[in-house]
């Protein structure tokens with residue numbers, strides 16, 4: 001099987017070390033379980049939480065993503081509808097934040113792990129994490 005590229009592995013929330021194991025137990029819109037992460041990679045067995053409370057730092061990524069969403073939404077709404085009331089922006093952004101919450105939560109953790117996890121891609125790893 002051909003190896004996944006890094007952007008595709010990020011998009012599919014795969015392990016940064018092997019690009020095969022899933023970071024999360026289920027899909028993003030299984031609402032009762034979307035936040036459940038595997039503690040270690042089901043393929044190469046690397047631990048995803050690099051230290052205690054590692055994923056607390058993902059809040060900063062999540063904040064930046066939400067600010068970006070907020071600005072992009074406000075711009076698009078203004079360009080398309082030129083609404084007279086600020087409530088239009090407020091309602092649209094609240095709906096977006098609620099609907100996109102599972103994706104924002106997951107991708108903030110994925111990006112944080114890829115950026116600060118210190119894991120290098122190693123395509124030769126077998127299922128026990130040995131090269």
Ligand SMILES: [Zn+2]
Nearest residue numbers: 015018041044
């Ligand atoms: Zn892995």
